[in-house]
Amino acid sequence: MIELKNVSTFYGGTVKAVNSISLQVSDGEIFGLFGPNGAGKTTTIKMMTGILVPTSGDISVNGVSIKEESAEVKRMIGFVPDAPNMFLSLKGIEYLNFMADMYDVSLCDRKERIEVLSKRLEMSSVLRDPIQSYSHGMRKKIEIIGVLVHNPSVWIMDEPMTGLDPRSSYLITEMMREHVNDQKTVFISTQSLDVAEKICDRVAIIHNGQIVFCGNIDELKEHFQKQEARNSVS
Ligand SMILES: Nc1ncnc2c1ncn2[C@@H]1O[C@H](COP(=O)(O)OP(=O)(O)OP(=O)(O)O)[C@@H](O)[C@H]1O
Numbered sequence: 001m002i003e004l005k006n007v008s009t010f011y012g013g014t015v016k017a018v019n020s021i022s023l024q025v026s027d028g029e030i031f032g033l034f035g036p037n038g039a040g041k042t043t044t045i046k047m048m049t050g051i052l053v054p055t056s057g058d059i060s061v062n063g064v065s066i067k068e069e070s071a072e073v074k075r076m077i078g079f080v081p082d083a084p085n086m087f088l089s090l091k092g093i094e095y096l097n098f099m100a101d102m103y104d105v106s107l108c109d110r111k112e113r114i115e116v117l118s119k120r121l122e123m124s125s126v127l128r129d130p131i132q133s134y135s136h137g138m139r140k141k142i143e144i145i146g147v148l149v150h151n152p153s154v155w156i157m158d159e160p161m162t163g164l165d166p167r168s169s170y171l172i173t174e175m176m177r178e179h180v181n182d183q184k185t186v187f188i189s190t191q192s193l194d195v196a197e198k199i200c201d202r203v204a205i206i207h208n209g210q211i212v213f214c215g216n217i218d219e220l221k222e223h224f225q226k227q228e229a230r231n232s233v234s
């Protein structure tokens with residue numbers, strides 16, 4: 001479960017990238033933050049994952065405040081950024097073992113999880129190759145395996161489908177659904193209404209750093225129908 005309470009942040013003391021947003025994401029749901037370029041999606045995710053400290057407000061994960069216990073919150077999260085370009089000189093398997101070390105995953109558990117996840121995402125045959133030699137989609141997939149190796153309770157992805165082929169997108173969507181069926185949480189950001197509608201249980205629309213809508217997919221469709229009707233009248 002994730003809770004954001006009146007969270008704001010400024011860049012350089014002046015640019016208000018996120019303006020007093022409040023959200024509640026429950027266990028068992030895939031939640032989408034939907035909005036155009038520059039709306040504040042990545043900034044919000046950076047605050048949820050402890051990369052950026054909010055100027056005001058607080059965020060808690062499973063009841064633990066990120067302000068007070070940032071390390072503990074980070075242990076509960078698996079985060080995949082929008083452009084995964086880290087650890088390029090490592091081989092896939094070295095990166096996965098590094099992530100398992102970071103999260104204290106036992107040798108036995110990591111072996112099993114790496115095997116299962118790599119097979120699932122069709123990455124088993126390239127684990128001995130350097131990440132530098134991977135395509136964009138493969139880099140994203142190795143990073144997904146890396147953040148899932150400790151079986152986090154909250155899985156966060158910034159623009160999850162960018163750069164993935166249709167089959168990989170399908171596999172990731174399936175894995176997200178299994179994650180929440182296990183009473184865990186998935187939080188994604190997207191610029192695509194199609195992704196939001198197809199993947200998410202609930203969606204918040206962010207615009208100019210503010211939440212302008214939050215609801216389920218039926219309510220989202222209704223929101224856009226009303227907006228279209230308003231536009232056709234004016
Ligand atoms: N490091 C930074 N310094 C100054 N301003 C920033 C910085 N990062 C983001 N911003 C500004 O904050 C606002 C929100 O940016 P953010 O990256 O959160 O948007 P986004 O919704 O993720 O967009 P996109 O869909 O393009 O990824 C934008 O106005 C952006 O210009």
Ligand SMILES: [Mg+2]
Nearest residue numbers: 041042043082
């Ligand atoms: Mg972004």
